[in-house]
Amino acid sequence: MHYRWKWIFAVFSRKRGFSGYPTTLHGRRSLPLLALLIGLACVPGSISSGGPLPGSLCGLSGGPGTIPPTYFGLTIHHNESVPFPTGLAFGAIRSWDATNVSWANINIAPGVYDWSGFDAWMTYVSGRGLDVLYTFGRTPRWASSNPTAYSGFGPGQCAPPSNIADWDNFVTAVVNRAAGRIKYWEIWNEPQGRTEYCGSIAQMVTMAQHAYKIIKVANPDFQVVTPATLYDNGAGPKWLNIYFADGGVNYADIVSFHGYLLAPAENHTQVNQEYKAITSKYNLQSKPLWNTESDWGNTRGAADQAAYLVKYYLMQWTEGLGRFYWYAYDNARYGTLYSNRVLTPAGIAYHNVANWMVGARQDQPCAEDSTSTWTCGFTRPGGYHALAVWNSARSSSYTPAAHYSSYRDITAASRSISGSLTIGNAPVLLETGPAPCGE
Numbered sequence: 001m002h003y004r005w006k007w008i009f010a011v012f013s014r015k016r017g018f019s020g021y022p023t024t025l026h027g028r029r030s031l032p033l034l035a036l037l038i039g040l041a042c043v044p045g046s047i048s049s050g051g052p053l054p055g056s057l058c059g060l061s062g063g064p065g066t067i068p069p070t071y072f073g074l075t076i077h078h079n080e081s082v083p084f085p086t087g088l089a090f091g092a093i094r095s096w097d098a099t100n101v102s103w104a105n106i107n108i109a110p111g112v113y114d115w116s117g118f119d120a121w122m123t124y125v126s127g128r129g130l131d132v133l134y135t136f137g138r139t140p141r142w143a144s145s146n147p148t149a150y151s152g153f154g155p156g157q158c159a160p161p162s163n164i165a166d167w168d169n170f171v172t173a174v175v176n177r178a179a180g181r182i183k184y185w186e187i188w189n190e191p192q193g194r195t196e197y198c199g200s201i202a203q204m205v206t207m208a209q210h211a212y213k214i215i216k217v218a219n220p221d222f223q224v225v226t227p228a229t230l231y232d233n234g235a236g237p238k239w240l241n242i243y244f245a246d247g248g249v250n251y252a253d254i255v256s257f258h259g260y261l262l263a264p265a266e267n268h269t270q271v272n273q274e275y276k277a278i279t280s281k282y283n284l285q286s287k288p289l290w291n292t293e294s295d296w297g298n299t300r301g302a303a304d305q306a307a308y309l310v311k312y313y314l315m316q317w318t319e320g321l322g323r324f325y326w327y328a329y330d331n332a333r334y335g336t337l338y339s340n341r342v343l344t345p346a347g348i349a350y351h352n353v354a355n356w357m358v359g360a361r362q363d364q365p366c367a368e369d370s371t372s373t374w375t376c377g378f379t380r381p382g383g384y385h386a387l388a389v390w391n392s393a394r395s396s397s398y399t400p401a402a403h404y405s406s407y408r409d410i411t412a413a414s415r416s417i418s419g420s421l422t423i424g425n426a427p428v429l430l431e432t433g434p435a436p437c438g439e
Helices: 003-016 116-125 164-178 201-218 232-245 265-281 302-318 345-357
Strands: 043-047 051-056 072-075 092-094 131-135 184-186 223-225 255-258 289-294 323-326 361-368 374-380 384-390 396-398 406-408 414-416 421-423 428-431
Touching (some): 201 223, 232 265, 302 323, 302 345, 302 361, 302 374, 302 384, 361 384
Parallel strands (some): 072 092, 072 323, 092 131, 131 184, 184 223, 255 289
Antiparallel strands (some): 043 051, 361 374, 374 384, 396 421, 406 414, 406 428
16 A cells, blocks of 8 residues: 555544454464574664664574575665665565656656666665565556546556556566566555555456566566555455466465554464465465565554564564565654654664574464463574563563573663563563574
8 A cells, every 4th residue: 555545544444444454353372383583683783874773683694494684674665865774684675655666657658668766766775685576556547447547646546557568568678677686576566455456356367477477588586476465354365365266376476465454463363374374275385475564553652663563573473474574664654663864663673673583593483371471482503592572461570491691672772680570562582692693
């Protein structure tokens, strides 16, 4: 969803009872067995115009089976005015809602392309060791099959093209213009919503089929990502089910969705399970599953937002997601990590949870005990162990196992452990000693 319309639509949905923005799920549950790990700050770092950071990634992936830097994805809107966050720990970036990079921005008339915005964005993100994801969407009005259709971006931009050749020409042009700098290509943004996509699912399958062929001819190693549906009270998985049944299953290297949910971070399990059920139904369970856009929902208060972000990243990895792109670094309303030229508390927490996780290996999935305390365990070489611990329900006393000697919080403050400690909504990381950098 376009960030300028997301807030309006969300408020309208809540007031009128619409399902455009996900509702709260109730009840917590223990999570399945996948990985959750930890990493630590090893090298001092800073962020452009954002003040000092307590640490940055060691630059090592940690090897097979560990959490990669690319698990931490990001959306940045205003690349024309926001300095690139050179010290922030993330490994992947998504194009959606960046400045002037959509089909409508670029392909301004038949056969006419304005590459200025796209080229500026490519300069902004290239050469930084990031995996780059481009998201298609926003049909130019001149190419639209319904040029008067209402869209949050402009008339006609939700509709498929009236001539598939116009789509083919743009896909070919943007893939060629990227010149190998973009490996991942997401077919559309939130097509279950009529203001984002107002064509039929069969038409979207045809567009995916054409794009898949063009992209694979350009480079067989390029990866085609499904249209990213918004969960939307289950509407997203239902749309994806029909899309796969209509043939879209043949044009998917990676399955993506948007996990927005007005619920505690621990309750996203149901969202992930519904998408996993669809992928299993079509024998796509071996394909990566990515959450390419989400934030902290309706959580208020800087401290609670920072805590939500950390828990969300911990839980998504345990749920088996390969990537999670935060929305958005410089958005003033949604998921704000950077404001007034400095990192917000949530921005600092994003950096620190990446340092907890990247390069580490999970030995204990996130799970809740009878006291509502959540724990997630991690290991690194040299006998290092760590445990993320929190309790979203209440402040409570927690007695760590004897081998944990210190703990750090989501601001990177570190303290020695002597007996029990008080835990609460914000996770802390218990450690057996200093974390080695990588394997």
